[in-house]
Amino acid sequence: MEPESTARDCAFDFAEALEFDPTLRQLLDGETINRIRLPYGEGEAWLVTRYEDVRTVTTDRRFSRKAVIGRNFPRMTPEPIVQDEAINVMDPPGSSRLRSLVSKGFAPRHMEHMERRVQHVVDELLDRMTEHGSPADLMEHLAGPLPLTTICEVLDIPEADRSQLRAHARTMMDTGLDNRDNAVKSKAELRSYFATLTAQRRKDPGDDLISTLATARDGDEILNDRELTVMAMVLLITGQDTTTYEIGNIVYTLLSRPEELAMLRSRPELFPQAIEELLRFIPFRKGVGIPRVALEDVELGGVTIRQGDIVHVSYLTANRDDRKFDRPDELDLERTAPPHMTFGWGGHHCLGAPLASAEIRMAVGSLLERFPGLKLAKPADEVRWNTTSIWRFPLALPVAW
Numbered sequence: 560m561e562p563e564s565t566a567r568d569c570a571f572d573f574a575e576a577l578e579f580d581p582t583l584r585q586l587l588d589g590e591t592i593n594r595i596r597l598p599y600g601e602g603e604a605w606l607v608t609r610y611e612d613v614r615t616v617t618t619d620r621r622f623s624r625k626a627v628i629g630r631n632f633p634r635m636t637p638e639p640i641v642q643d644e645a646i647n648v649m650d651p652p653g654s655s656r657l658r659s660l661v662s663k664g665f666a667p668r669h670m671e672h673m674e675r676r677v678q679h680v681v682d683e684l685l686d687r688m689t690e691h692g693s694p695a696d697l698m699e700h701l702a703g704p705l706p707l708t709t710i711c712e713v714l715d716i717p718e719a720d721r722s723q724l725r726a727h728a729r730t731m732m733d734t735g736l737d738n739r740d741n742a743v744k745s746k747a748e749l750r751s752y753f754a755t756l757t758a759q760r761r762k763d764p765g766d767d768l769i770s771t772l773a774t775a776r777d778g779d780e781i782l783n784d785r786e787l788t789v790m791a792m793v794l795l796i797t798g799q800d801t802t803t804y805e806i807g808n809i810v811y812t813l814l815s816r817p818e819e820l821a822m823l824r825s826r827p828e829l830f831p832q833a834i835e836e837l838l839r840f841i842p843f844r845k846g847v848g849i850p851r852v853a854l855e856d857v858e859l860g861g862v863t864i865r866q867g868d869i870v871h872v873s874y875l876t877a878n879r880d881d882r883k884f885d886r887p888d889e890l891d892l893e894r895t896a897p898p899h900m901t902f903g904w905g906g907h908h909c910l911g912a913p914l915a916s917a918e919i920r921m922a923v924g925s926l927l928e929r930f931p932g933l934k935l936a937k938p939a940d941e942v943r944w945n946t947t948s949i950w951r952f953p954l955a956l957p958v959a960w
Contacts, residue, residue: 571846591860715767
């Protein structure tokens with residue numbers, strides 16, 4: 560039976576530190592699947608909140624990402640962030656072909672090179688933070704520059720271009736209505752930049768990730784020029800800001816929870832699983848991302864999703880589903896399973912997750928090792944937080960040692 564309740568208006572604008580959005584909590588605790596309206600786009604959408612239902616939608620080919628192309632779908636930002644040719648709006652077998660090619664850029668031999676570079680950058684940044692002295696803003700000295708420096712070096716983007724590219728990426732993430740024209744312009748300029756850069760790498764490849772992707776083959780398959788341009792653009796956007804924010808969020812969470820921090824320091828063997836638990840626990844963004852379209856009528860969670868309906872999933876609520884996680888609202892650094900959905904799931908699981916995980920692990924691990932007395936330099940309730948983006952993160956994180 561379909562629920563009688565009408566669609567709920569969901570601004571998803573909650574931004575109080577890293578508290579869980581009460582609207583998402585109500586939706587997770589209420590109907591199995593809800594009808595919602597979002598700030599931008601036309602019409603209504605289904606919102607799938609439970610872990611197993613999210614897993615179904617993200618792996619079942621009856622739900623299509625490609626079918627959102629050309630539709631003014633319900634969303635969080637005035638201008639859709641996604642590019643029509645991007646891998647994150649493809650379906651199998653097209654997306655499988657592209658993922659196979661792109662995964663070659665994250666093969667073990669390439670990851671070993673990238674991880675050595677990440678550790679080198681982390682060490683340099685922490686050296687500079689030491690020279691700066693206590694207190695220091697962790698967002699300025701580590702969380703901000705590390706992912707941008709790493710992804711730009713991995714893509715071999717000239718240093719003079721980096722700040723402007725970062726500005727374009729941030730403009731595209733802004734949720735304000737008055738930002739629409741700027742977002743359109745930033746998207747176009749980013750695309751133009753990467754069209755030129757990827758053409759150069761195709762002609763004269765080096766040992767960077769763009770060159771690896773330009774020359775990657777799967778049998779006779781290669782990335783065409785348009786696919787390579789958009790993939791480089793997606794890697795820049797997703798490969799910097801989200802990791803910056805998660806480093807800030809994780810360090811804030813640990814420093815504002817002395818018992819957990821003390822346990823982690825006394826039991827370093829817990830560190831890998833502790834990072835996974837922090838990624839599960841922290842609400843890293845607002846609302847929802849790119850939806851799917853039902854290609855036929857589907858029965859799910861006691862409702863009938865009709866052919867053509869827009870379907871959003873919430874990885875945030877999936878990570879807090881008490882049907883899957885024991886005590887989901889508690890941070891338990893000894894938790895070992897099940898896997899979180901912070902990097903997505905199924906055919907659209909984040910391709911850059913290995914690099915993001917390495918950056919987070921090395922940044923937080925090296926920070927705690929280098930500064931055994933690390934603490935917040937001001938009370939936790941005085942930390943200032945972003946309120947205008949889809950991402951949740953501290954604007955500044957003063958730390959002392």
